[in-house]
Amino acid sequence: xxxxxxxxxxxxxxxxxxxxxxxxxxxxxxxxxxxxxxxxxxxxxxxxxxxxxxxxxxxxxxxxxxxxxxxxxxxxxxxxxxxxxxxxxxxxxxxxxxxxxxxxxxxxxxxxxxxxxxxxxxxxxxxxxxxxxxxxxxxxxxxxxxxxxxxxxxxxxxxxxxxxxxxxxxxxxxxxxxxxxxxxxxxxxxxxxxxxxxxxxxxxxxxxxxxxxxxxxxxxxxxxxxxxxxxxxxxxxxxxxxxxxxxxxxxxxxxxxxxxxxxxxxxxxxxxxxxxxxxxxxxxxxxxxxxxxxx
Ligand SMILES: [Zn+2]
Numbered sequence: 113x114x115x116x117x118x119x120x121x122x123x124x125x126x127x128x129x130x131x132x133x134x135x136x137x138x139x140x141x142x143x144x145x146x147x148x149x150x151x152x153x154x155x156x157x158x159x160x161x162x163x164x165x166x167x168x169x170x171x172x173x174x175x176x177x178x179x180x181x182x183x184x185x186x187x188x189x190x191x192x193x194x195x196x197x198x199x200x201x202x203x204x205x206x207x208x209x210x211x212x213x214x215x216x217x218x219x220x221x222x223x224x225x226x227x228x229x230x231x232x233x234x235x236x237x238x239x240x241x242x243x244x245x246x247x248x249x250x251x252x253x254x255x256x257x258x259x260x261x262x263x264x265x266x267x268x269x270x271x272x273x274x275x276x277x278x279x280x281x282x283x284x285x286x287x288x289x290x291x292x293x294x295x296x297x298x299x300x301x302x303x304x305x306x307x308x309x310x311x312x313x314x315x316x317x318x319x320x321x322x323x324x325x326x327x328x329x330x331x332x333x334x335x336x337x338x339x340x341x342x343x344x345x346x347x348x349x350x351x352x353x354x355x356x357x358x359x360x361x362x363x364x365x366x367x368x369x370x371x372x373x374x375x376x377x378x379x380x381x382x383x384x385x386x387x388x389x390x391x392x393x394x395x396x397x398x399x400x401x402x403x404x405x406x407x
Contacts, residue, residue, distance in 0.1 A: 139163060141220040143206060146402055151229035152199040153290050155387065155394045157402045158206065159188045164218060166210040173206045173224070174199060176390055178343060180208070181271060186405035192271070192345060194389040197290065197302070201228045229395075231290030231302070239377075249331060256330035260338075263326040264391070268342035273320035275406055277399050278366050280316050280349060280385050281308040287382075289395040304393035305348070305386035310372035312353050312381045317366050319347050319385075319400070324361040324369070333384075334376025337369050347396075348386040351378045 146157045158171060160180060169180035169189045174196070180189035189210075204226055209219040245253060287307030310316070322339035325346070330336045335352035353373025357363060374381035387396045 143222045145224065147398060150195055150224060150226045152195055152226060153197040153229050153395050154195045155399045156193050156195060157190060157404055158193060159186060159190045160208055161188050162210050162218065165213045167213050169208060169210040171206060171208050174204055183405040183407060190405055194392055194394045195226055196392040199226055201226055229290060252331045259326060259328060259330065263338050267340050267344045268323065270342050272322045272342040275404060277319045277402065278317065279400055280319050281310050281314055281383050283309045283314065289397060305384045306396040308383040308385060310381060310383045312373050314372040315368055316349055316352065316370045316372055316383055318363040318369050320365045322363055324357045324359050324363060327355050327357055327359050330376065332377040334378060335373060339363060344390040346388040348388060350384040351375050351382060
């Protein structure tokens with residue numbers, strides 16, 4: 113009998129743990145993150161439940177502040193954040209601070225482990241002009257830098273994205289994020305995006321809803337589209353052959369934004385897809401695997 117009771121209480125505990133993560137307000141604080149194993153360069157989706165009705169919830173992780181959104185489907189609060197490539201392995205604090213509907217302040221902290229990512233190494237051959245650009249293209253490079261700086265300087269204060277992030281092309285991927293690269297045996301860099309095989313003219317779609325903050329030719333990136341998804345989250349689509357949107361356009365998730373190509377510093381036609389959050393590049397593959405709740 114005591115054994116049965118123990119089994120029942122274990123079941124009860126399991127049930128209450130599961131239920132507490134899906135109820136607002138919950139009986140206690142609870143936090144979950146995705147992916148469960150965080151590494152440097154990883155996007156992260158936090159889900160939090162609080163033991164009281166909140167009107168707002170804000171988070172702080174790795175020195176970045178962000179706001180949570182409530183979701184009726186998960187009965188939780190969720191927020192997007194990132195672990196920069198430069199983050200050392202260790203335990204870091206996620207601090208959440210909420211305001212109760214009665215104005216009461218409440219807070220909780222969680223320890224989050226960040227492990228070291230093991231990114232591969234590759235050697236790349238491109239046209240010499242893209243490794244050591246000739247002097248005459250300096251104005252082009254400078255103009256591109258100004259355009260990018262301008263694009264990155266504004267991000268909607270509210271999240272514009274909703275639901276899962278979709279693949280920008282329905283093709284195979286290669287050239288994974290984070291791989292160390294040697295261009296023509298000369299210059300070392302790190303590959304800060306995910307490459308999709310894409311012959312010229314392949315339809316490229318917005319990974320999620322957002323605003324077009326850049327749609328123009330750049331020296332290294334070639335024809336490039338950047339989408340702002342709010343709160344510092346930007347996705348970048350490079351080496352395009354044709355634009356299907358213009359700067360300032362609002363786009364829906366999955367909307368056709370361009371056709372792929374091989375413009376700029378490219379080894380051949382493909383789509384380079386990058387994810388940037390608050391000035392740091394994050395692993396696009398992980399972003400595409402997240403399961404954000406619907407609003
Ligand atoms: Zn690439």
